[in-house]
Amino acid sequence: MKTLKDEILQRGAVLSDGVLKVDSFLNHAIDPNLMTKIGETFAERFQEEGVTKILTIESSGIAPALTTSLQLQSELVFARKRKSLTMRDDLYSAEVYSFTKQQASEISVSKEFLQPTDRVLIIDDFLANGQAALGLIDIIKQSGASIAGIGIVIEKTFQPGREILEQEGYKIESLARIASLSDGKVTFYTEKEQ
């Protein structure tokens, strides 16, 4: 998605060989126009998949998941990283190892928000080692719902997330694919390498 790649080049900051900071439009401040385009693009790519529900993780997945749900006219639910006082005990939970925080945490979704009849599209901001997506897949499987696919805003192709998820047979659509963050610069994955 060209607009997204342009934003990454103009406003992204390479923090290390492994981490890209995009706080100015995705992870802290949010660019609503860009999120709208992201939602339109995900909707185009998954429109044939019969999506009834979108599942993401708080907090950075919520903005792109919301614009996608508006386009697909599907429901939206996000997994919580901390159980709120209002969440009762009937939860689906999974353990997720966080790439950026380098620690494991539990994510949860109330059982009332995922039904066996749902066809769920997973949306997340980044794909690195695939742990967040695997946690969401675990939760969807517990509910008996089916998985329509995985939509990722920014994928880092030099990390193994896609390979792990593709081995499990899931359809993955990433809007920007980064091949390298070496030498402080963003290099996108090009068609030639595919």
Ligand code: 5GP
């Ligand atoms: P994974 O679970 O695939 O290893 O990592 C995905 C999660 O880690 C995303 O939900 C995102 O929050 C975070 N993440 C992974 N890599 C990056 C990165 O380079 N930059 C930022 N801002 N977040 C990242």
